[in-house]
Amino acid sequence: MKTLKKQIGLLGVFAICTGAMISSGLFVLPGIAAAQAGPAVIVAYLLSGLLLIPSMLSMAEMSTALPRAGGDYFFVSRSLGGMFGTIDGVGVWLALLMKTSIALLGLGAYLAVYVHLPMQVIAILAGLVFMLTNMVGAKETMRLQIAMVAGLLAILVFLVVKGAPVVEREYFTPFASEGWGSVLPTTALVFISYIGLTKVASMAEEVKNPGRNIPLGMFISLIVILGLYGTVVAVVVGIIPAEQLYKTLTPLSDAAGIAIGPVGMHLISFAAVLAFATTANAGIMSASRYLLAMSRDRVIPHAFSRFCKYKTPLNAILLTTVVILLIVSMTGLERIAKMASTFQLLVFAFVNIAVIVMRESGIKSYDPGFKSPFYPYIQIVGILVSVVLIPEMGLLSSIFAMGLVAIGVVWHNLYVRPRAEPRVGAVAKMAERLGERLLERDADAMGLRTELRQIMKERGLRSGDPFFQMVQEADFIEVGPEADSEEVIRRGADLLARQSGISRDLIFGALLERNRLGETPADAGVALPHLLLNDVEGFHMVAVRSIHGLDFPLAKQTIHAVFLLLGNRGNPTQHLRFLAEIARRAENLHFIDNWIAADSIDDLADLLLSNEE
Incomplete structure (x- = not known):
């Protein structure tokens, strides 16, 4: 399976989330919300951001455990199964298209004053521009995104600095006028303002060092936006008469016109253009990755999983843009944006439930680079937030x-169902652990373990792994x-016993049984016999080198390199990372040739350590 190139760093993650x-x-x-809550709209904006934190933490954990295009679609399908994954993928993709369409229309509305073209025409032209930037690669798209976000933040900070001195205190009294x-x-109404925070999860496959950059970028973005929303809304409430x-x-x-004058109004119009542009750009980028994953x-x-010469999902980007432009040709989409939220x-x-399922499934290769704190209470709070806020959105939504x-x-x-392999996800493993024979085949048969191990191989070692x-x-x-x-396993067990102090018979018996069952x-x-025991210290x-070659059960080729690994049962994920790292290095096309051709045994360690893909 082709994977997307990792080109997005911490600044890129921040730019996607913020934009x-x-x-x-x-x-x-802000004006519509203030009409409902009065000056207490400031509290509503801050509360909305805080209520998103549980889902943000769950999304960050899943993104670092399963860094694949598709974001929550990928998480939900691998944890709750194919049915829920399809519901999530189709629904979120459509919701993203609607929000992106609103952003393009907003862009058209602000620019129409200056370029004297119909709003829809401007929106369509802008959509085509963002389509082209997305086609040429995430790196180029990120440069545009970072530049737009930087300009947008600077203008909004300028509004706060200029507006704060002219705030009228009496405009805040009574604070909760409604x-x-x-x-x-x-x-619930303004919750839509923060939803974009988690959209970077759909691009996790393209993020460098996702275990660090995704949670850190999301957290920094939320802090910045919380502060910005709170201060900007406070200035707006304090400047404009109720x-x-x-x-x-x-x-x-309107606030800029009062605090700064006509220049301020034009400046804010430019900021609005940047805001809608960053949202539309990030929307096309994220939505196309949902199609890629599905x-x-x-x-x-x-x-829709085919790549163009720029290593971007061309067909997915094209379909996403075409549907968005069709929606843009319609009007009155404000209510649809709320429905999408x-x-x-x-x-x-779903994502909060997915974290609980993955944690409780007992799948050892579930190894997130970031783990949500206060599990499972954070996830339970996140689920309750959805239960409370959805009815507040209204019956139609x-x-x-x-x-x-x-x-x-x-x-x-x-x-x-007629075309794809059945995927039941980690929920089957969790049910199995609870003693419920929910399904006849476990996560191994469904391919989840294999997929997690492939992700682990791509991600490589962690800092501090010995x-x-x-x-x-x-x-x-x-x-x-x-x-x-069998002779190789016997000799390997002898040496592992000397290294670890564990019984030679115990090691040999366990490894031999696994090998006979075809579990090596x-x-x-390359063969990787491995074992986890309770009393082992370290790894x-x-x-073993065999120039003539060995036969192992289920191996399709002759084995020339055997790596026997013994680790502590209390640290299975690190054990799996070591196995994945050996496998990654051994995948080099010339590794086996070099392994066989090495002049002496003393050269093999250097060969393994120096061999990178």
């Missing part, structure tokens, strides 16, 4: 979300043409 959040939620909603009971419905604020759809522009799973036609709340509940669920169910049964020390302290031996796999990974000339390895 996806600053849009209509800040440039349009009653404190209005704060929660207003919180009777004007409650009726305006351009509250920031295509890989045969949820939609495989053509309702479905996103449902997805957040709830019906819309259920309609997307129905579309996902129908599509899964009519298209996906892999090099283990190799340097390992025993390297050579066996003659008379040796077979063996492919491309121990024996490497």
